[in-house]
Amino acid sequence: MIWGAGMTDILSDRTGAEATPCDMAAIFDVLCPMHLVLNKTGHIIHVGPTLEKIRHKGDWLGKRFLEIFALKRPRSVNSAKELMGVAGSKLHLQLRDPPTTNLKGVLVPSCVDGQQIVNLSFGISAVEAVQVYDLTSTDFAPTDLTVEMLYLVEAKSAAMEASRKLNQRLQGAMIAAEEQAFTDTLTGLKNRRAFDVIIERHLETGSPFALMQIDLDFFKMVNDSHGHAAGDYVLQMVSRIMIAETRVTDTMARLGGDEFVILFPDLSDIAVLKRIGNRIISQLEYPILFQENVCRISASIGTVFKTSNRLATAKQLYEEADLALYASKRVGRARQTFYHEGLMPSSGA
Amino acid sequence: MHGLTNRAIQCFVIDTYGVDRWTECARVADIGFSDFETLLIYDNDLTNEILDTASAVLHRPRFELMEDLGTYLMSHPNTESLRRLLRFGGDTFIEFLHSLDELPDRARLAVSDLILPELDLRDQTATQYSLACRSPIAGSGHVFIGILRAMADDYGALVMLEHLGASQGIETISISLVASEFATGRRFDLGCRDD
Structure with a gap:
């Protein structure tokens, strides 16, 4: 043609x-x-x-x-x-x-x-x-491979879809596992959820204990000037110091950020706790070296006693420890305050 | 057995009999979990275990259940992508039959560790074929009867299928093509549309 x-x-x-x-x-x-x-x-x-x-x-x-x-x-x-x-x-x-x-x-x-x-x-x-x-x-x-290519495109998207679903499920499982976890992954200390369980157990037995709340001073400056890696390192050092300064029967937890808490079972001697608190503060004040950077922090402490003849809820004790802690902050940080009736909430805290 | 295979059995039971029956199967089979992951590899015994349990729980002979599984894989809306992948095998049912030999290779192109039963198609006459299927899972031939029956419908072909039994791990199916264009088959567009 x-x-x-x-x-x-x-x-x-x-x-x-x-x-x-x-x-x-x-x-x-x-x-x-x-x-x-x-x-x-x-x-x-x-x-x-x-x-x-x-x-x-x-x-x-x-x-x-x-x-x-x-x-x-x-x-x-x-x-x-x-x-x-x-x-x-x-x-x-x-x-x-x-x-x-x-x-x-x-x-x-x-x-x-x-x-x-x-x-x-x-x-x-x-x-x-x-x-x-x-x-x-x-x-x-x-002989054209186009149809085979189209087959592969579809097969690959089906396989990718299966893989995406698996990742989604794994992600969900990971979140669930984290929610159920009792450990603060950064410091290895217990987390708030774990600590709540422990404090409730002590309240149930009615035995006396002391609750010490520790808030780091100048931690924000470390994070701001040396970065989060430095901040994380400091938190890890802090937890080591706390472990070193306490007994094995004491329970420590990081409640979040730069907030820590220690439960001392069967301890009601104010002089002993004073010594422990002061030791923790002075240990924390040693400069911490992180990659050429010198990080300086301190801590404010608020402590409350739960005596055996007192009925209290965990929430109450947290609040009282908090009040004492803010009293420490108010009077110039790096010190420890014991809760007593008449301790007023700070207007500026 | 590949997670995709086990997951297919799971989806078949859930979509056909409901999630409660599946949960029961998983519990009775005592596999320790209730969801197969598509991309993991499981022990072959587990697949046999779950098929036997499903057969007992659902009061259906295992081979009947496996045939239904094959039909489900090719015709349920949830497995449409699988039907499409098989339709890439050819434009007519006969072309599709001839593409079965390369099905395991095609599957491996998509998922490199997916091992499908070995298939061998023999044509005795222009309308009489036999398909040999070798698999570690007994009854795989019945799954292919279900697949072939559903695909024949899909192409609009009329076929007679018969399981000729198993010997040394190979199951044989006889395929008699009565009419290759018996009815209007389902449409197959090369381009996958979302609608």
Whole structure:
């Protein structure tokens, strides 16, 4: 048909005199259903069957190739002659009409006088193109790997979805585990939840104990001037000091931030607690070295006694220890106050 | 057995019989948890255990249950993505049958540690085929009967399927194609649409 007698002659010559003339366009339609044939002026004279499906509006036959396609790479090709100059190299094309699909292509001169064959492919745009143009697997040559690529894209997204769900579940499990945890992960001390349980247990038995609340002084400055890593390190050092200065039967917890608390079972001697508190303060005041940085902190302490003949709730004891603590802060930090009736809440705290 | 396989059994029981029956299966089988993770590998015994338990709890013979599992995998809305992946095997039911040999390889392309039963399709005549299925899980051939039956519907083909029994770990299915275009099959667009 369009290829003219010249082509069949060439083919016949090659295959011998007996060979029947064959329709090259028909052959190309099967091997490369996304090919075009251009004449020597760069006009489209044949459209492969899959491209026929794409040109849903307007006929391409007789149109200039560059009128239908914008050549994005190599650039500066504006004429049929310049087009021949890019023969054999990879072309990045885009349909000028919406949906401006991107295509890859290669152009080769045909054996017929001045004609050129352009074979096109969707490349990576295939995923989108099959939807937009409603293509089926018969629109691709059986040797074309596009359908396999589409299969892989779907299979991969299904596998990714499974992986995403697993991660979500793990994330949920991690949060649940953290919520159930009783340990402050930074210092290894108990956390507030654990401490609440312990304090309740002591209240139930009715045995006496002392509750010491410790709030670090100048900790914010460490964080602000040396960074959070320095702050974390200081908190770890603080917890070590507290462990060193207390008995194994005492329970320590970090309530959050720079707030710590210690429960001393069976301790009601104010002089003993005073000594412990002072030791903790002076130990904390030793400069802590973190990577060239000298971190200086101190601590304010508020302590309350729970005597065996007193009925109190944990909340009450926390509040009283808090009052004592703020009294320490108020009078200039780095000291310890014991709760007593008449200790007034600070207006400035 | 891959978590995907075990999870498929779990989803089948939940979507077909309800979550309570599944919880019961997990409890009776005493597997120590109630959710299989899709990306973990489990012991093969666990898969056999859960299939036997499900059979007892649901009062259904194990092989019947496995056939229903195959049908479920290809036809339930929750497993639509799986049906689509299998439809990539070919445009017609016969092409699909011929793509079964490469199914394990296709699965491995997507999930590298997923090992599906080895499949071997033989064509005796243009309408008579046999499929050999080798798997460590007894009854896998029945799962493929369910899959083939659902896929035949999907393509609009009319087939007769028969389990010819097992020998040395290989189960054989006979497939007789009565009509390849018996009814209008379900549509398959290459491009996956969300609607």
